[in-house]
Amino acid sequence: MEKEKALKGLKVVDLTSALSGPFCTMFFADFGADVIKIEPVTGDQCRTWGPLDEESGESGFYAYINRNKKGCTLNLKTEEGLQMFYDLVKDADFVCENYKGGVTKKLKIDYDTLKEINPKLIYVSGSGFGQTSPLSDRPCYDIVAQSMGGIVNLTGFTDTDPVKVGPSVADHVSGIYQMVGALIALHYREKTGKGQLVDVAMVDTIFSLLENAIPNYTMTGVIPERNGNIDPSISPFDIYHCKDGFVAVGVGNNNLWRKFCNVLGREDLIEHEEYATNELRSQNYEPELKKIIGDFVLNYTKKEMENMMADAGIPCGPVLNIEEAINHPQIQSREMMVHVEHPTAGDMYFQGVVPKLSETPGTVEEPSPLLGQHNREIFGLTEEEEKRLQELGVI
Amino acid sequence: MEKEKALKGLKVVDLTSALSGPFCTMFFADFGADVIKIEPVTGDQCRTWGPLDEESGESGFYAYINRNKKGCTLNLKTEEGLQMFYDLVKDADFVCENYKGGVTKKLKIDYDTLKEINPKLIYVSGSGFGQTSPLSDRPCYDIVAQSMGGIVNLTGFTDTDPVKVGPSVADHVSGIYQMVGALIALHYREKTGKGQLVDVAMVDTIFSLLENAIPNYTMTGVIPERNGNIDPSISPFDIYHCKDGFVAVGVGNNNLWRKFCNVLGREDLIEHEEYATNELRSQNYEPELKKIIGDFVLNYTKKEMENMMADAGIPCGPVLNIEEAINHPQIQSREMMVHVEHPTAGDMYFQGVVPKLSETPGTVEEPSPLLGQHNREIFGLTEEEEKRLQELGVI
Known part of the structure; x- marks a missing residue:
């Protein structure tokens, strides 16, 4: 009908x-x-x-x-x-x-x-x-x-x-x-x-x-500036080089952090004094933590990263070009x-x-x-x- | 009421x-x-x-x-x-x-x-x-x-x-x-x-x-890629360094091009064999034309550029930070x-x-x-x- x-x-x-x-x-x-x-x-x-x-x-x-x-x-x-x-x-x-x-x-x-x-x-x-x-x-x-x-x-x-x-x-x-x-x-x-x-x-x-940038300025007087692909208040939250392109990964809280460390095979980082909380991770993301994750991601393709993260319940997705986006089953369906x-x-x-x-x-x-x-x-x-x-x- | x-x-x-x-x-x-x-x-x-x-x-x-x-x-x-x-x-x-x-x-x-x-x-x-x-x-x-x-x-x-x-x-x-x-x-x-x-x-x-990027791909098979601040099919159309920041300028057609050359004091460019049409300007924008405009803009402040371009009827505006945007008479009014x-x-x-x-x-x-x-x-x-x-x- x-x-x-x-x-x-x-x-x-x-x-x-x-x-x-x-x-x-x-x-x-x-x-x-x-x-x-x-x-x-x-x-x-x-x-x-x-x-x-x-x-x-x-x-x-x-x-x-x-x-x-x-x-x-x-x-x-x-x-x-x-x-x-x-x-x-x-x-x-x-x-x-x-x-x-x-x-x-x-x-x-x-x-x-x-x-x-x-x-x-x-x-x-x-x-x-x-x-x-x-x-x-x-x-x-x-x-x-x-x-x-x-x-x-x-x-x-x-x-x-x-x-x-x-x-x-x-x-x-x-x-x-x-x-x-x-x-x-x-x-x-x-x-x-x-x-x-x-x-x-x-x-x-x-x-x-502009969302939070406005109250950030009106309440603190500090002028927000650009941060590339990271979020200054959530970490890790970035876009990484992988074997065949780039992937976005967002680890928004401690629960996800635990899962993420497990995928990385770096359980030692979960309670690490520099990374145990989101605040610490945000402060200490660069250069060390960024490098640890970057080195890991470089071993995988977009698809492999996406699948690993999906299995672990961590928000992740590839940076798609126009051809890939158009043909993606998600866009098609x-x-x-x-x-x-x-x-x-x-x-x-x-x-x-x-x-x-x-x-x-x-x-x-x-x-x-x-x-x-x-x-x-x-x-x-x-x-x-x-x-x-x-x-x-x-x- | x-x-x-x-x-x-x-x-x-x-x-x-x-x-x-x-x-x-x-x-x-x-x-x-x-x-x-x-x-x-x-x-x-x-x-x-x-x-x-x-x-x-x-x-x-x-x-x-x-x-x-x-x-x-x-x-x-x-x-x-x-x-x-x-x-x-x-x-x-x-x-x-x-x-x-x-x-x-x-x-x-x-x-x-x-x-x-x-x-x-x-x-x-x-x-x-x-x-x-x-x-x-x-x-x-x-x-x-x-x-x-x-x-x-x-x-x-x-x-x-x-x-x-x-x-x-x-x-x-x-x-x-x-x-x-x-x-x-x-x-x-x-x-x-x-x-x-x-x-x-x-x-x-x-x-x-994604606008034109999609038909561009489906009709030509070419995958569009990023172009920074320029538009591959309109020129000059870019963001330039000025004395105290950045300004966006868009010269969308030959009429605006004529006006723009007048402001630059470069009437010789209007009918120049490399720049006389939008197609030519798009092809030949980098490096020479970009440099000519860039050198000109560097002599002025955002405000000066904005005023000059407004007087000539050319679309132009400063790159505003949060503080400037919030306090701009436009946003306020x-x-x-x-x-x-x-x-x-x-x-x-x-x-x-x-x-x-x-x-x-x-x-x-x-x-x-x-x-x-x-x-x-x-x-x-x-x-x-x-x-x-x-x-x-x-x-």
Whole structure:
């Protein structure tokens, strides 16, 4: 029996482009909302981002993040295009956008304008610095939000420069927060009929991930610095070289320490005066204890380490590269990789859906739209009308 | 006029501890749900995590992540304690938990058991490997999920070991995903009356942040590797040393390149045969172009660079340490740092609320609970009954 879609019947008018906003509307689409992606007539900029399919020229990234959405084009700078947009908004549940601050007002598509057309509308904004702030008009990239939000300074080894998180966490996590805000607003609207503005800033997003570093500073006055792969207050807790790569091992308490020493064949360390408690181990981890463990781990492969530690009940896992992660039975069994057939690029194989809902699972059923693919359907146009609007540069 | 709370009236029975689950229930609490945090009689483990307030011994981390929640204690391994828990569940909207796989079944508090008591219940599970998977019974820490999820291998410089993201992104982002799943399930329940299970795994969470690395591999067969602070397909896009620290600069297109060359006083580079297009700049960034920019940036402070780039409309921002981030006008104006008065630790100053909702903003109004503070209120006990249950080790 086919499962139901939790967000079926909700209409999302999606002005977002590139990354952060589209990641939010991807959740809407995966859980069944009717997402209408509006692109400029030149297309979302990420249609040109590699990897591109050799024959069709289709972007793998665009295809991934825009699956399950319908696509149309609209030039909002034309009078007719703007009116067509307003028509779409009239019965929309959500408008999502991630323009640079100030742009929506200039285009007359800001929340204050649209709520006059549809007071029940929930308007979801994602941006670098938020809708109201000293820097809200500034352009922002993920690397800037990561830097100003504080995560760059906390990532990397003590003796190297700070390093950004490889993937675009500011963009992505902002997208997830936009979804949280949108759904909270939806619940409120269902009770009261009132729409509202949801405003998520990438810098805030990164800042919210800093966890203990903030109370550590406010309570002690000491500025936390980066520690590479160790945890300054738990030990051993590190990533080690092994025969064929790296493994992470976390020994979070004395019980695990006992088990870990047994695996190492170093029962003498369990009650050793330098290592008997977590506090002692944290103080005395470098250089001696780190070396003892490092030398041990070097004798094994990732897989051997993983199995030994699993048998002993000690948290451990290999550092996987993309190929290994994609093909790992864990990722496969969780359906974190999915296939979809694209009309021009053929089989596409990319990330699945994270929150698993037992009754209303998110699924990937439709490929991303070709540029303007659903123009006639969405705007209710005849072939002639479509042609006329194309020639005018409206769609 | 005081604003309303969007999630007011929702009852969340919160079994979570430490980090990932409590981060999810923090959103519930900040937006007005009635969150009842259930701790073992010995307290949530993170009550012992530093920084500890010198006089009261209160944990800054516990206080931050458990603000706005009510607290009670319960020994679920006692018959009476389990019955008291079932009573709480009868009219709950959500139960949230982040035990290691298999534990809830052993404790008889798994979804299949609780849905018999309350079919409308939404049960939110956060774990390392998910409720159903090859590794679901294994223990997991953030560092293990980061490693197996693929983000560690993509973070760090090309010539150094891979490095984990400093803060616990697997725990935190899983918590945000749990909230997304919970709210999608809530919407469905409002339409149909049906509850369900929401299952979020930390490894899936990390994997979902890898963005373009996945289609890059599936479409080209090339395994993406870490690139430090540069972007292999956009240039210049890097973090540079300046007089008093580091700044991130992103020059994403030819228009920005022109402006950037003007600021550098190097108009000769705009149409230079090695740098005239983004593709050329990406190919020829190292070593020459990187050095030209690096030498320029070294003459300025973070603030000077930020101002120059802002004037030119080029995305740029300083790498801020915790102290600088906390005190930055941007963070302050967004109310990303908030105060709350704690009954024993006094003024606590920590992270605010990320999604900003115009009509129903999340707020921090109540401090975290003392251990068992709301036992009488939540279980409806007299002083004598409370004492009896304490002596029996039930609460």
